[in-house]
Amino acid sequence: DVKVTQSSRYLVKRTGEKVFLECVQDMDHENMFWYRQDPGLGLRLIYFSYDVKMKEKGDIPEGYSVSREKKERFSLILESASTNQTSMYLCASRTGTGGWETQYFGPGTRLLVL
Amino acid sequence: SQKIEQNSEALNIQEGKTATLTCNYTNYSPAYLQWYRQDPGRGPVFLLLIRENEKEKRKERLKVTFDTTLKQSLFHITASQPADSATYLCALDNGDDKIIFGKGTRLHILP
Numbered sequence: 001d002v003k004v005t006q007s008s009r010y011l012v013k014r015t016g017e018k019v020f021l022e023c024v025q026d027m028d029h030e031n032m033f034w035y036r037q038d039p040g041l042g043l044r045l046i047y048f049s050y051d052v053k054m055k056e057k058g059d060i061p062e063g064y065s066v067s068r069e070k071k072e073r074f075s076l077i078l079e080s081a082s083t084n085q086t087s088m089y090l091c092a093s094r095t096g097t098g099g100w101e102t103q104y105f106g107p108g109t110r111l112l113v114l
Numbered sequence: 115s116q117k118i119e120q121n122s123e124a125l126n127i128q129e130g131k132t133a134t135l136t137c138n139y140t141n142y143s144p145a146y147l148q149w150y151r152q153d154p155g156r157g158p159v160f161l162l163l164i165r166e167n168e169k170e171k172r173k174e175r176l177k178v179t180f181d182t183t184l185k186q187s188l189f190h191i192t193a194s195q196p197a198d199s200a201t202y203l204c205a206l207d208n209g210d211d212k213i214i215f216g217k218g219t220r221l222h223i224l225p
Contacts, residue, residue, distance in 0.1 A: 004157070042217035043158075043203070050211075058212075090157050099146035099207025100165070105157030 003027070004106040006091055012112045019078040021109050023091030031094050032074035033103065034058075034066065036087040043090065049074055050097070081113045117141060118216035120204060126222045127194050135189040135219045137204035144206035147180055147187050152201045152218065161202075162189075194223045 007022035025032065033048040035058075045058030047066040055066050063085060067075045074093075078085055091106040121136035137147070145166045150158035164171045164180045164187065171178045177190040191198050201218040208214050 040217070043215040045212065045214075048212065092157070097211035099144060099209075099213070100163060101213075102148060102160040102163065103158075103205075103213055105159070108155065108157050110155070 004091055004093055004104050006089075006106040006109050008109050009107060010110050010112075012114065013078075013081050014114050015082055017078075017081050017113075019081050019111065019113075021076040021078075021089055021091075021111070023074045023076070023093075023106055024072050025074075025091075025093040025104070026072065027093070027095075027104070028071065029093035029095050029104075030071075031097060031101075032068065033092040033094075034064075034074065034076045035090045035092065036060070036085075037090055037108075038087050046076065081111075083113050085111065086113045087111060118204060118206065118214060120202075120216040120219045122219055123217075124220040124222065126224055129194060129196060129223050129225050131194055133191040133194045133198065133221055133223070135202050135204075135221065137187040137189065137216055139185050139206060142206075142208060143182060143185075144208070146207050147178075148205045148213065149176075149178055149187075149189050150203040150205060150215075152203060154201075158203055158215075191221075196223045196225050199223045 004025045034046040035043045049068045065077045089109045092103040094101045094103045117140045119138045127133040149161045152158040179188045203218045205215045
């Protein structure tokens, strides 16, 4: 079974702090994704990566950056956390980019910024 | 831009009945459509994929249809059980190497 793990299930940070969310997948997937999920807004894509050291902006990249130094690991960075970044953050991975490829999600990190 | 709409935010169904969830899309003709289940506080989990040339796909008590003329997919759960209560998301490929998701329908199966 594909396993996607996220470094924390719950996180509380203060405004202005730098926040790192880490995601690791164990199935040698090429593609990895970061989403945030908010009530009424659904899943929104922040950033994705097709390969090591490659990254592409999603629909809402402002205030976020990412890092992919190793194939299995994709990190989301909040350079200076703000209260409007309080959300559920979900990492996902998949083998390729075809429409038939399913995405495997991690358990999520619920981030609260005070 | 591509838009996905799921028919309702929440749906209450009596245990034992068939639950039917709707997914409509506009502005694109996806070759594939997927359905996911999400439990509270968890990540979505893949359930079924249907191709544009397939009218119907089944898996145990689940059935998905894909009508490319109506630009609609229906997701059915027969003989529904309280354990089926969850949020169900439809998703499709937008032709740009990404899957986009609907906002989901929260299904409550009432005992």
